[in-house]
Amino acid sequence: xxxxxxxxxxxxxxxxxxxFLECVQDMDHENMFWYRQDPGLGLRLIYFSYDVKMKEKxxxxxxxxxxxxxxxxxSLILESxxxxxxxxxxxxxTTGAITGELFFGEGSRLTVL
Amino acid sequence: xxxxxxxxxxxxYEGQEVNITCSHNNIATNDYITWYQQFPSQGPRFIIQxxxxxxxxxxxxxxxxxxxxxxxxxxxxxxxxxTAVYYCLVGRLSGGYQKVTFGIGTKLQVIP
Numbered sequence: 001x002x003x004x005x006x007x008x009x010x011x012x013x014x015x016x017x018x019x020f021l022e023c024v025q026d027m028d029h030e031n032m033f034w035y036r037q038d039p040g041l042g043l044r045l046i047y048f049s050y051d052v053k054m055k056e057k058x059x060x061x062x063x064x065x066x067x068x069x070x071x072x073x074x075s076l077i078l079e080s081x082x083x084x085x086x087x088x089x090x091x092x093x094t095t096g097a098i099t100g101e102l103f104f105g106e107g108s109r110l111t112v113l
Numbered sequence: 114x115x116x117x118x119x120x121x122x123x124x125x126y127e128g129q130e131v132n133i134t135c136s137h138n139n140i141a142t143n144d145y146i147t148w149y150q151q152f153p154s155q156g157p158r159f160i161i162q163x164x165x166x167x168x169x170x171x172x173x174x175x176x177x178x179x180x181x182x183x184x185x186x187x188x189x190x191x192x193x194x195x196t197a198v199y200y201c202l203v204g205r206l207s208g209g210y211q212k213v214t215f216g217i218g219t220k221l222q223v224i225p
Binding site: 102104106 | 147149154155156157158159162200215216217218
């Protein structure tokens with residue numbers, strides 16, 4: 001089974017802090033995604049990466065950046081956390097095949113005070 | 114990406130069959146239809162995928178009419194553990210350039 005591991009299940013940070021959310025997958029998949037999920041808004045795509053050092057903006061990239069130095073690891077960075085970034089963050093991976101399914105991690109719930 | 118529309122919520126009694134319909138009028142010729150299930154505090158999980166007609170696996174069935182402008186996820190004899198949010202996605206995961214977009218989903222509440 002594919003395993004997608006997110007470094008922290010729960011984090012509490014203060015406004016202005018730099019936050020790193022890390023995601024590691026064990027299946028050598030090319031594609032990795034970061035979503036945030038908020039009540040009433042569903043899952044919204046922040047960034048995705050289709051190869052090492054490659055990234056593309058999703059629907060809501062403002063306030064975020066990403067890093068993919070190794071194929072198995074995709075990091076989401078909040079340069080200066082704000083209260084409106086309090087959310088559940090979900091990492092996902094897929095092979096990129098036409099019918100490839102997405103495999104998600106368990107999520108990281110971030111609270112910014 | 115084709116936009117999808119599905120009911121925001123549904124209630125069902127245990128043991129009943131549940132059908133959740135998703136509308137996707139702008140589906141493209143090479144788009145697939147995929148459904149995911151999400152439990153609270155977990156990431157979404159793949160349930161079923163299809164292109165046309167009917168697909169069945171051990172968890173659900175997916176019915177897709179000839180015009181492919183809608184699809185119906187069918188869950189047979191639901192139990193309390195089927196209480197979750199169900200997402201309908203339309204698109205093609207290919208080449209790494211395809212953004213995968215989720216909607217709000219349908220919150221299914223199974224009642225004892």
